[in-house]
Amino acid sequence: MLLVESRAVFRRRRFHRRKAHLLLSALRHRAAELGERARLVQAETYRDALAEIDEPLQVCTPTSWAAEEFVRSMDGVQVLPERGWVLTRDEFAGWAAGRRRLLQEDFYRDVRRRVGVLVEPDGSPVGGRWNYDADNREPPPRRARRLADTIPLPEPWWPVEDDIDAEVRDTLDRWERDEGIAFVGSPDAQSPRRFAVTHAEATAALEHFVSQRLGAFGPYEDAMLADDAWMAHSLLSVPLNLGLLDPLDVVRRAEQAYRDGQADLPCVEGFVRQVLGWREYVWHVYWHTGPDYRTRNTLHAHEALPDWFADLDADAVTARCLSSVLAGVRDEGWVHHIPRLMVLGNWALQRGYDPVALTDWFHRCFVDGYDWVMVPNVVGMSQHADGGLMATKPYTSGGAYINRMSDYCAGCAYDPKVRVGERACPFTAGYWAFLHRNAGRLRGNHRMAQPLRGLDRLVDLPQLLEQEAARGADPP
Numbered sequence: 001m002l003l004v005e006s007r008a009v010f011r012r013r014r015f016h017r018r019k020a021h022l023l024l025s026a027l028r029h030r031a032a033e034l035g036e037r038a039r040l041v042q043a044e045t046y047r048d049a050l051a052e053i054d055e056p057l058q059v060c061t062p063t064s065w066a067a068e069e070f071v072r073s074m075d076g077v078q079v080l081p082e083r084g085w086v087l088t089r090d091e092f093a094g095w096a097a098g099r100r101r102l103l104q105e106d107f108y109r110d111v112r113r114r115v116g117v118l119v120e121p122d123g124s125p126v127g128g129r130w131n132y133d134a135d136n137r138e139p140p141p142r143r144a145r146r147l148a149d150t151i152p153l154p155e156p157w158w159p160v161e162d163d164i165d166a167e168v169r170d171t172l173d174r175w176e177r178d179e180g181i182a183f184v185g186s187p188d189a190q191s192p193r194r195f196a197v198t199h200a201e202a203t204a205a206l207e208h209f210v211s212q213r214l215g216a217f218g219p220y221e222d223a224m225l226a227d228d229a230w231m232a233h234s235l236l237s238v239p240l241n242l243g244l245l246d247p248l249d250v251v252r253r254a255e256q257a258y259r260d261g262q263a264d265l266p267c268v269e270g271f272v273r274q275v276l277g278w279r280e281y282v283w284h285v286y287w288h289t290g291p292d293y294r295t296r297n298t299l300h301a302h303e304a305l306p307d308w309f310a311d312l313d314a315d316a317v318t319a320r321c322l323s324s325v326l327a328g329v330r331d332e333g334w335v336h337h338i339p340r341l342m343v344l345g346n347w348a349l350q351r352g353y354d355p356v357a358l359t360d361w362f363h364r365c366f367v368d369g370y371d372w373v374m375v376p377n378v379v380g381m382s383q384h385a386d387g388g389l390m391a392t393k394p395y396t397s398g399g400a401y402i403n404r405m406s407d408y409c410a411g412c413a414y415d416p417k418v419r420v421g422e423r424a425c426p427f428t429a430g431y432w433a434f435l436h437r438n439a440g441r442l443r444g445n446h447r448m449a450q451p452l453r454g455l456d457r458l459v460d461l462p463q464l465l466e467q468e469a470a471r472g473a474d475p476p
């Protein structure tokens with residue numbers, strides 16, 4: 001088994017230090033597990049590493065267009081099918097053939113039927129419904145600072161660091177000191193690793209989540225609390241994306257929890273939907289839409305990311321939601337789905353940040369970020385830059401949504417109901433400015449008809465546009 005640690009990967013792009021730690025730790029733990037069966041080559045580039053090998057090699061299809069092209073260009077390397085997915089690319093192509101839109105809900109139901117997860121013998125969904133989204137959109141409990149204040153919810157599973165993690169820290173310190181390699185993220189390199197990096201750790205994390213936290217996952221899936229970043233989320237994206245867990249095992253384990261009475265159906269269905277629906281769907285959208293999908297930009301968004309955003313300078317930001325979420329990325333390289341979509345993505349969409357630059361930023365700053373998963377999530381889902389292939393309307397909202405789904409607004413200098421003036425919420429004002437800028441492009445979308453009618457009735461639109469133009473690229 002050949003394992004390659006390439007310094008050039010980290011030299012070329014400024015990744016989050018916590019992400020670099022996880023990748024090196026996973027590689028070195030795997031090398032230690034395999035012992036003499038593995039050779040770990042630490043080299044500048046993959047090409048340098050391969051030059052040291054004179055035996056024929058096989059590689060599983062990698063997870064990005066660029067890496068696939070690279071391995072296919074190498075002499076003497078046999079490329080095997082990808083691993084760790086429920087459907088093959090051909091099976092997805094068969095499903096997509098002849099469809100005008102690749103709707104996630106249709107895909108999800110089809111996969112559930114195919115693999116028989118939460119499905120009765122006659123092919124109908126267990127419990128009579130495919131979708132429990134309506135039960136899974138609760139705001140956070142009132143007056144709770146943390147979810148565990150109101151419902152029984154143990155801490156997430158945390159790993160115990162070992163000598164390999166200590167060696168990784170030394171390596172990263174040395175790279176920063178002597179090799180000119182720079183990272184983003186909190187300079188506090190000593191805070192502990194949060195995510196599983198071995199199969200044994202990943203299995204323990206899954207078991208802990210399913211038996212102790214899954215029962216709280218569903219209703220508060222979309223809720224945000226300033227003092228509770230993890231809420232009832234699984235923290236399994238890192239081990240899943242490192243290939244340490246098979247997604248089908250993960251959803252079958254969750255299904256078992258439902259059958260054993262450990263968790264209610266809406267919670268289990270909500271979780272199965274994330275893994276079997278969204279994750280699998282996003283993977284196939286990445287390959288199905290081709291390498292040019294990443295550069296789609298149907299809303300013509302070309303603004304550069306301002307330094308405060310790019311450098312995760314949370315302290316420069318007054319808006320409590322954005323400051324708090326940026327601080328989460330700075331400190332952990334992770335925030336859950338809704339802060340990614342409805343705070344960071346929403347902000348970038350409203351401000352017209354360039355989707356390619358934004359995808360690169362998300363990829364580098366998030367511990368679970370890879371090309372296959374960031375491109376559809378950022379370009380398609382969050383920035384609507386694909387013209388609506390993934391989402392029927394842009395995911396944007398004013399402060400009212402953030403106010404309903406979080407406790408951020410209560411302690412903020414702005415007011416989500418105010419759109420002009422000193423207390424104007426930058427998300428509320430940004431929402432209308434976004435609609436105004438894109439009105440021509442969105443008029444044909446019937447789901448945008450009502451918001452656009454609202455825009456036409458806005459009496460203070462000229463003052464609002466002036467205010468937002470004056471804000472420019474400054475932190476809100």
Ligand SMILES: Cc1cc2nc3c(=O)[nH]c(=O)nc-3n(C[C@H](O)[C@H](O)[C@H](O)COP(=O)(O)OP(=O)(O)OC[C@H]3O[C@@H](n4cnc5c(N)ncnc54)[C@H](O)[C@@H]3O)c2cc1C
Binds near residue numbers: 274279
């Ligand atoms: C703008 C944006 C960028 C994102 N970037 C990534 C990324 O780089 N890597 C990544 O794994 N997820 C990404 N996601 C999806 C999702 O936010 C994370 O998977 C999730 O927050 C990880 O935390 P968790 O493991 O606790 O997830 P949970 O909330 O516990 O969900 C369970 C699992 O479902 C899967 N999942 C759910 N939604 C998605 C999705 N849209 N795409 C892929 N997997 C999904 C993940 O594997 C996750 O571990 C992104 C979402 C948005 C809106």
Ligand code: SF4
Binds near residue numbers: 415
């Ligand atoms: S008032 Fe606006 S800026 Fe402040 S926390 Fe609420 S949504 Fe965010």
